[in-house]
Amino acid sequence: MTGPIPRPRPAEWAAFDPRVHRIDGPLTAELLGGIEPRDLASAGRERLVLGEAVRLGADEEYDVRFVRLLREALSATVRVEWTAESIGQLPASLVSHLPPPRAGAALRGDNGIRWRDSYQFGRCYYRIGPEFVLIKDTRQGEGRGARYRLDGAEVITALPGLEQAVHLPAAPAPVRELFELLADEELVLRRGDWGTLLPFRMRRWPVPFSTV
Amino acid sequence: MDKGVDGVRNVRTLRDCESAHLTTAWNWLYGFPGETAEDYWPVIRQVPALVHLQPPSTVSPILLERFSPYFDRPEMGFAERRPCELYDHVYNLPAEELVNVAYLFDTDYLGITGEVRDTLHRLTDEWIKRYHDSTLVRVQDDEALHIEDRRSGWPERDHHIDDPGLIAAYRQLEHGRSASALRSRLADEGISISTERLAAWLDELLDAGLVFTEGGRYVALATTSVPIRIRA
Numbered sequence: 001m002t003g004p005i006p007r008p009r010p011a012e013w014a015a016f017d018p019r020v021h022r023i024d025g026p027l028t029a030e031l032l033g034g035i036e037p038r039d040l041a042s043a044g045r046e047r048l049v050l051g052e053a054v055r056l057g058a059d060e061e062y063d064v065r066f067v068r069l070l071r072e073a074l075s076a077t078v079r080v081e082w083t084a085e086s087i088g089q090l091p092a093s094l095v096s097h098l099p100p101p102r103a104g105a106a107l108r109g110d111n112g113i114r115w116r117d118s119y120q121f122g123r124c125y126y127r128i129g130p131e132f133v134l135i136k137d138t139r140q141g142e143g144r145g146a147r148y149r150l151d152g153a154e155v156i157t158a159l160p161g162l163e164q165a166v167h168l169p170a171a172p173a174p175v176r177e178l179f180e181l182l183a184d185e186e187l188v189l190r191r192g193d194w195g196t197l198l199p200f201r202m203r204r205w206p207v208p209f210s211t212v
Numbered sequence: 213m214d215k216g217v218d219g220v221r222n223v224r225t226l227r228d229c230e231s232a233h234l235t236t237a238w239n240w241l242y243g244f245p246g247e248t249a250e251d252y253w254p255v256i257r258q259v260p261a262l263v264h265l266q267p268p269s270t271v272s273p274i275l276l277e278r279f280s281p282y283f284d285r286p287e288m289g290f291a292e293r294r295p296c297e298l299y300d301h302v303y304n305l306p307a308e309e310l311v312n313v314a315y316l317f318d319t320d321y322l323g324i325t326g327e328v329r330d331t332l333h334r335l336t337d338e339w340i341k342r343y344h345d346s347t348l349v350r351v352q353d354d355e356a357l358h359i360e361d362r363r364s365g366w367p368e369r370d371h372h373i374d375d376p377g378l379i380a381a382y383r384q385l386e387h388g389r390s391a392s393a394l395r396s397r398l399a400d401e402g403i404s405i406s407t408e409r410l411a412a413w414l415d416e417l418l419d420a421g422l423v424f425t426e427g428g429r430y431v432a433l434a435t436t437s438v439p440i441r442i443r444a
Contacts, residue, residue, distance in 0.1 A: 018353050207440070
């Protein structure tokens, strides 16, 4: 039998931490399409570390897939650690509920700084009940928050479609109609022909739950 | 209070709620008739080891409430009681009628005082302050059990347990076990550890703040996950 509490080995531990999923190479739109945060969470991953700086604003599909990744990771309680070379024209007011970049050239711009400073968990999320969806949006501040209730079988059926990165021209009519409905309230991200839902599905509440 | 649970069970519940990302709203009550400083010191000394778990909302003396064991059984200590003073501002009733409608009752304070009470408040105030910056997480892989200690007030340490017998022992401690029960459970698993060896190991865990103990039972403190915490 070895020593009761073996001595610390922090360097080794950091390198082989089974809670961390690391992607060191460049992220492509195709690669983004293959990352499913819920699967990472099921495999015991709690942090997704992106080694290369992300560059938003150059490719519409890439932008939408990346925002979807941030949203789904939040829903799966997988913390995304990323840096950004650029966040393009992504307005902080749209994404202040998603985890901002931790570092990078993007944080030298006003938009990046606003995103970093305004981020708070739970500012825009939804919950699904029997045949209805509740959305809470406080991205503009608590005093200017809004709650939405979506009812009806069509909406419930179309919503999962919007959870994907959607190529809108090819999307079924109910998905496009729901997209346009939510676009009026800035609850979706549109980049050219691509789009996705912005609120994340609240699956695990923060502590204390009453703060959101 | 006759609730049928002990400190080890309560700490285990706090640990499991933290792992499950469940908000835990609870109060630490003291001021029970007959309590002594010696009842509190062993627990109070361990408060710094709990800072990664959700702290109490308040730390305050027990209030006598109708329907509670202390109310129903005056011989337990709160024989002298009177309707809470606040009722005088609400009801214009004679005292004998107020006794029948009151839910809360004032009593003489019969609990701990002085240094032990001050220390209880000081350490729980520290707990409230340190919680947001504190994690103690257990991760197990194929080769070892790792405990990552990032609690405020403790040295940053990563403990690695790679002996299969001790991994099994640690996992048993997550249930809350006495030393003898632990030894017996391990024997059931075909693992033999001497009484002295086990006692020394439990002492090491206690020194490192990795277990909480009360009444001869030990419970492991590391959580398996850390919730998203928001400062209220």
